[in-house]
Amino acid sequence: MSQNPPRAFVIGDPIAHSRSPLLHRTWLSQYGIAGSYEPIHVTSRELPAFVERLRAGEFVGGNVTIPHKQAIMPFCTRLSDNARRIGAVNTLVVAKNEILGRNTDWIGFARNLDAGAPGWDQKANKSAIVLGAGGAARAILVALIARGFSKIRILNRTAPKAHEIVADFSWAAPVHIHGGALTDFARHAGSTGLVVNTSAVGMHGTRFDNLPLDRLAPDCLVTDIVYTPLETPLLADARALGLETVDGLGMLIHQAAPGFAAWFGREPEITPQLRFELEQSLFAKAKAKGS
Ligand code: ATR
Numbered sequence: 001m002s003q004n005p006p007r008a009f010v011i012g013d014p015i016a017h018s019r020s021p022l023l024h025r026t027w028l029s030q031y032g033i034a035g036s037y038e039p040i041h042v043t044s045r046e047l048p049a050f051v052e053r054l055r056a057g058e059f060v061g062g063n064v065t066i067p068h069k070q071a072i073m074p075f076c077t078r079l080s081d082n083a084r085r086i087g088a089v090n091t092l093v094v095a096k097n098e099i100l101g102r103n104t105d106w107i108g109f110a111r112n113l114d115a116g117a118p119g120w121d122q123k124a125n126k127s128a129i130v131l132g133a134g135g136a137a138r139a140i141l142v143a144l145i146a147r148g149f150s151k152i153r154i155l156n157r158t159a160p161k162a163h164e165i166v167a168d169f170s171w172a173a174p175v176h177i178h179g180g181a182l183t184d185f186a187r188h189a190g191s192t193g194l195v196v197n198t199s200a201v202g203m204h205g206t207r208f209d210n211l212p213l214d215r216l217a218p219d220c221l222v223t224d225i226v227y228t229p230l231e232t233p234l235l236a237d238a239r240a241l242g243l244e245t246v247d248g249l250g251m252l253i254h255q256a257a258p259g260f261a262a263w264f265g266r267e268p269e270i271t272p273q274l275r276f277e278l279e280q281s282l283f284a285k286a287k288a289k290g291s
Contacts, residue, residue: 009062076101108255132199202232
């Protein structure tokens with residue numbers, strides 16, 4: 001069912017912190033589209049009632065954030081292959097009595113590196129180390145597999161969680177995916193072309209204990225999906241060693257674009273101005289908190 005003007009949303013609990021409205025509203029006004037994008041506070045208990053609103057055709061779709069990324073899955077009439085592989089949905093597209101669940105985090109990750117480090121996936125050494133083994137690690141794994149990486153090592157504080165992901169990604173064979181502990185980093189650092197942090201380390205300026213970045217090859221790219229702060233200690237340490245780095249803010253912008261295109265029929269442009277506005281908004285929030 002389509003409405004006029006089309007309405008989209010982001011649901012979560014909490015939701016006030018979400019930067020998605022800023023992104024989508026900027027694009028709506030830039031393209032003169034008479035649509036809307038609303039943050040809606042939905043608790044876990046309220047999720048089924050919200051799905052009823054979707055079924056009634058109130059919205060063309062929207063984004064789903066914590067704590068609903070998994071919980072929404074049984075309500076979807078269809079899931080994209082990658083949402084299923086990642087085990088989480090961040091984008092819903094509602095059309096013709098269907099609720100399609102997608103995951104665009106992996107697209108956001110890949111396109112952020114396309115923009116920030118062109119050719120990142122074309123290096124001869126198609127080998128990566130992924131730090132962390134939560135939901136975000138699965139999205140990054142899908143991106144690396146899609147971009148032809150042949151050897152991926154997931155290292156996590158709790159090694160069994162990394163091994164669990166390896167087992168869940170058996171479909172990706174012949175890509176070699178191995179699990180291990182963070183303490184294995186030194187052993188594998190020299191032969192990797194990319195290091196991605198997907199763990200919570202880095203948020204609010206926290207640092208990994210004993211991660212010997214000096215073992216990395218000089219052409220290794222280091223990236224972080226944490227973007228508060230913009231330059232995490234991991235990125236700062238890598239940069240101090242002369243390594244190329246890409247921050248995680250672009251991933252947030254790039255993951256939003258496929259949803260906008262599906263709901264409003266226009267592929268949005270990702271401009272330096274948009275990134276600047278997002279940075280300003282994050283900075284204002286940090287300042288308000290006194291951090
Ligand atoms: P998400 O779904 O966003 O990826 P998550 O499932 O909570 O979030 O995963 C958080 C990741 O950060 C995990 O890999 C976690 O490691 P554990 O599995 O050992 O808990 C990692 N993490 C959080 N704090 C950490 C710390 N201080 N040192 C190392 N890893 C940490």
